[in-house]
Amino acid sequence: MSRRTAGALPAGPSERPPSQSEPALPDTTASSCELASLFLCPVCFDYVLPPILQCGRGHLVCGNCRQQLTSCPICQGPLGSVRNLAMEKLANSVLFPCQYAPAGCGITLPPVEKADHEGLCEFRPYSCPCPGVSCQWQGSLEAVMPHLLQQHAYLKAIQGEKTVFLAMDINVSGAFDWAMMQSCFGFHFMVVLQKQENDNGEQQFCAIVQLIGTPQQAENFTYRLELNGHKRRLTWEATPPSIREGIVTTIMKSNCLVFDTSLAQLCAGNGNLGIIVTIAKR
Numbered sequence: 001m002s003r004r005t006a007g008a009l010p011a012g013p014s015e016r017p018p019s020q021s022e023p024a025l026p027d028t029t030a031s032s033c034e035l036a037s038l039f040l041c042p043v044c045f046d047y048v049l050p051p052i053l054q055c056g057r058g059h060l061v062c063g064n065c066r067q068q069l070t071s072c073p074i075c076q077g078p079l080g081s082v083r084n085l086a087m088e089k090l091a092n093s094v095l096f097p098c099q100y101a102p103a104g105c106g107i108t109l110p111p112v113e114k115a116d117h118e119g120l121c122e123f124r125p126y127s128c129p130c131p132g133v134s135c136q137w138q139g140s141l142e143a144v145m146p147h148l149l150q151q152h153a154y155l156k157a158i159q160g161e162k163t164v165f166l167a168m169d170i171n172v173s174g175a176f177d178w179a180m181m182q183s184c185f186g187f188h189f190m191v192v193l194q195k196q197e198n199d200n201g202e203q204q205f206c207a208i209v210q211l212i213g214t215p216q217q218a219e220n221f222t223y224r225l226e227l228n229g230h231k232r233r234l235t236w237e238a239t240p241p242s243i244r245e246g247i248v249t250t251i252m253k254s255n256c257l258v259f260d261t262s263l264a265q266l267c268a269g270n271g272n273l274g275i276i277v278t279i280a281k282r
């Protein structure tokens with residue numbers, strides 16, 4: 001960004017009278033982009049969006065930076081808490097680029113729609129799909145597998161469409177996760193068994209296969225989980241969600257195989273539970 005407009009407030013949004021001779025034309029996008037640059041935070045270069053607060057001399061910083069500052073980064077004066085209503089009004093009439101524009105998103109939106117879009121933007125980074133560990137890693141889809149192999153090397157990786165996922169010692173107390181990676185059809189899948197308390201305080205198991213790929217790619221697959229006990233069989237078949245959705249959301253929606261501890265006991269041998277995992281193409 002070459003244009004530093006830090007500290008400069010526009011001299012009030014002047015209402016431009018509609019041009020009389022020419023029809024209103026495409027220029028609007030360019031001017032929206034230029035207007036958006038007036039809202040660049042001088043500290044982080046993100047946008048300063050409503051509510052917009054200014055220092056005693058009229059300088060603006062974004063809400064995030066504001067929380068970490070004790071004085072105005074431009075004039076070193078007190079940050080103050082005076083709202084700039086004119087800038088807020090102006091901001092609401094400007095289209096701002098999505099924060100993932102550098103990653104390829106071409107969408108521009110008014111401030112009120114920006115956060116919602118960014119929460120769902122297909123260009124936003126992927127989070128680490130490894131369950132149970134509080135790994136803060138984020139990156140592109142292509143970088144997910146290298147990350148898993150380097151940082152979560154303990155995860156077992158199995159090749160093949162049909163495998164047995166063996167969860168050892170399922171009677172372990174408290175919440176616990178078992179995970180492995182399965183690779184077939186040129187894709188990688190994350191197989192997870194999670195033991196946790198449900199809303200009624202009862203221990204339950206959730207088993208799921210997620211595609212390390214986009215939601216669209218996930219539509220091309222189905223997976224089947226099979227629990228076998230003495231003369232019993234429980235089968236679950238579904239489309240694997242993409243890791244985009246996140247394991248917490250997926251389990252919250254019960255979009256997985258859910259079973260209780262007594263069923264797990266019926267199918268386990270020596271406290272270990274084998275789940276037959278079959279992945280197929282649609």
Ligand SMILES: [Zn+2]
Nearest residue numbers: 041044062065
């Ligand atoms: Zn900032």
Ligand SMILES: [Zn+2]
Nearest residue numbers: 055059072075
């Ligand atoms: Zn200032």
Ligand SMILES: [Zn+2]
Nearest residue numbers: 098100105121
């Ligand atoms: Zn976007």
Ligand SMILES: [Zn+2]
Nearest residue numbers: 128130135137
């Ligand atoms: Zn990770």
